[in-house]
Amino acid sequence: MANVFVTQHIGTAGVQKLRQAGHEVTYRDKTEPMTAAELQTAVRPADGLVCLLTDRLDTAVLDAAPNLKMIANVAVGYDNIDVAAATERGILVSNTPDVLTEATADHAFALLLALARRLPEADAFMRAGKYEKFEMFPPLLGLEVTGKTLGIVGLGRIGAAVARRGALGFGMQVLYTANGAKTAVEQALGAQKVSLPELLRQSDFVSINVPLTPETRHLFTLDTLRQMKPTACLINTARGPIVKEADLLQALREGIIWGAALDVFEAEPQMTPGLADYHERLVVAPHLGSATGETRQKMVETAVTNLLAGLSNQTPPNALNAAALGRE
Numbered sequence: 596m597a598n599v600f601v602t603q604h605i606g607t608a609g610v611q612k613l614r615q616a617g618h619e620v621t622y623r624d625k626t627e628p629m630t631a632a633e634l635q636t637a638v639r640p641a642d643g644l645v646c647l648l649t650d651r652l653d654t655a656v657l658d659a660a661p662n663l664k665m666i667a668n669v670a671v672g673y674d675n676i677d678v679a680a681a682t683e684r685g686i687l688v689s690n691t692p693d694v695l696t697e698a699t700a701d702h703a704f705a706l707l708l709a710l711a712r713r714l715p716e717a718d719a720f721m722r723a724g725k726y727e728k729f730e731m732f733p734p735l736l737g738l739e740v741t742g743k744t745l746g747i748v749g750l751g752r753i754g755a756a757v758a759r760r761g762a763l764g765f766g767m768q769v770l771y772t773a774n775g776a777k778t779a780v781e782q783a784l785g786a787q788k789v790s791l792p793e794l795l796r797q798s799d800f801v802s803i804n805v806p807l808t809p810e811t812r813h814l815f816t817l818d819t820l821r822q823m824k825p826t827a828c829l830i831n832t833a834r835g836p837i838v839k840e841a842d843l844l845q846a847l848r849e850g851i852i853w854g855a856a857l858d859v860f861e862a863e864p865q866m867t868p869g870l871a872d873y874h875e876r877l878v879v880a881p882h883l884g885s886a887t888g889e890t891r892q893k894m895v896e897t898a899v900t901n902l903l904a905g906l907s908n909q910t911p912p913n914a915l916n917a918a919a920l921g922r923e
């Protein structure tokens with residue numbers, strides 16, 4: 596029997612499964628994260644941890660948990676966890692890939708379409724009673740999507756799913772950047788691997804799908820945005836700090852790019868001052884990429900499955916550091 600701490604609300608099904616497996620579960624059924632000090636105190640007795648992307652698991656937290664064997668993050672991104680420090684301490688870390696790929700790609704495309712066709716602006720226009728006449732060239736003219744060029748920055752699982760939607764659903768030409776060799780997507784979708792400057796130069800829609808790492812932090816600054824077409828749109832469903840938000844606001848105000856759709860923010864849940872007041876050609880959502888009922892449930896199940904495996908000395912299906920820990 597292990598001592599498991601669940602840091603935030605994940606619903607009762609996952610907690611029940613942990614308890615049914617015989618573990619002693621402390622469930623903090625709250626929807627806001629703890630402070631760093633609270634987290635350090637709460638993890639002290641834990642052998643296993645289920646946490647969310649808003650829980651920062653740094654060395655101070657890891658050092659406060661001498662018994663910790665496994666951290667199951669309920670997210671695919673794991674920039675909230677110091678995985679290297681966990682590995683040094685012999686702690687397994689897992690994430691929840693695959694189960695959220697399609698929902699997140701759907702959301703990226705929903706944002707792309709909402710931005711291109713100016714749906715939030717149109718919705719506000721209607722509700723304000725401003726629809727007085729049909730016009731051939733209305734103030735809310737949008738951008739054509741079908742047949743345009745879609746640039747995917749980071750062709751991993753989610754990037755490939757966005758690429759599929761663009762190529763197969765909207766006849767878009769797909770350009771992408773990725774580490775390593777060309778992928779099968781290249782053949783299947785007629786996608787083309789290019790350098791980032793080339794992608795920025797040619798794309799009508801640029802979708803960010805890289806993880807947040809020291810290399811991708813502030814990958815999009817004014818300098819990057821200036822390399823995009825003035826008619827182009829930026830869609831970020833990855834992590835906020837990949838885009839320098841103050842620079843993006845300036846780029847929107849100065850017409851350096853046409854528009855942006857953001858699901859993630861540099862200092863969530865805050866937005867850079869001024870961004871919320873900018874209404875034209877900016878679509879924002881509160882980090883909802885994977886937020887369908889089905890997908891969120893599957894993420895919890897996946898995290899619980901990972902934790903149960905790790906606590907019974909098996910290799911968790913989605914362990915990030917199993918090899919480094921000699922657990923494969």
Ligand code: GLV
Nearest residue numbers: 669670671672885
């Ligand atoms: C959400 O942002 C995730 O990483 O799962």
